Amino acid sequence: MANSDFYPGRLIPALGRRSRLPLFRDKVSAGFPSPAEEYLEKNIDLNEHLVSHPSATFFVRASGDSMIELGIFDGDLLLVDRSLNPQQGDVVIAAVDGQLTCKVLDLKHRQLLPANARHKPIPLPEEVDLIIEGIVAAHIHYHRRWPW
Structure with a gap:
């Protein structure tokens, strides 16, 4: 299972x-x-x-099914704000050992949680290189296959 939930090179x-x-x-x-x-x-x-925060905001497309229980589906457009401080339960874009993923931040148990029971949490021991790239502030779900 790949940790990446994004099309490579698609930061917008x-x-x-x-x-x-x-x-x-x-x-x-x-x-x-x-x-x-x-x-x-x-x-x-x-x-x-x-x-x-326009200067700290970017878009990225989701890939995969690890966040479907929060309504984030493959191909959805995620609006990410880099200026927000990560908090417990935030949906974040994180780089884990250099691989981007979209998950729910669990600070209490030091892990990233999927929103799909078929996927496992990503543990974050001290030796893991973790960078929170930003908080998913909103997302756009397409009801018609994009691009139309």
């Missing part, structure tokens, strides 16, 4: 260009349909909505 810097997209005032029912009201609340800039 956060977008510097601003692009506003429409955000509708009404929420969409995920249960029974509700009558749609076609009122535009405002335009939304996804950078303003998702990126708190």
Whole structure:
């Protein structure tokens, strides 16, 4: 089992260009349909909505199934913030002995946890070279195969 959950060489810097997209005032029912009201609340800039620290933010695509119980699937786009301090339970991008992986940080037991029962935790004894590259602040899950 490879520890890497990323396509090699696919670190993508956060977008510097601003692009506003429409955000509708009404929420969409995920249960029974509700009558749609076609009122535009405002335009939304996804950078303003998702990126708190532009100079410390990058995107990377997930690969593999080790985080599916947290809704992170193969090919999803992860937004990673390098300026945040890692805390217990954070979803992190970590370099373990030079290999990148996306896992849940377990500081109490010094390990990285998958979010899939089929995968095993990665123990972090003192001799393991661990670098937390950043915290996964958000992710985008595609419902249609990307690229479309």
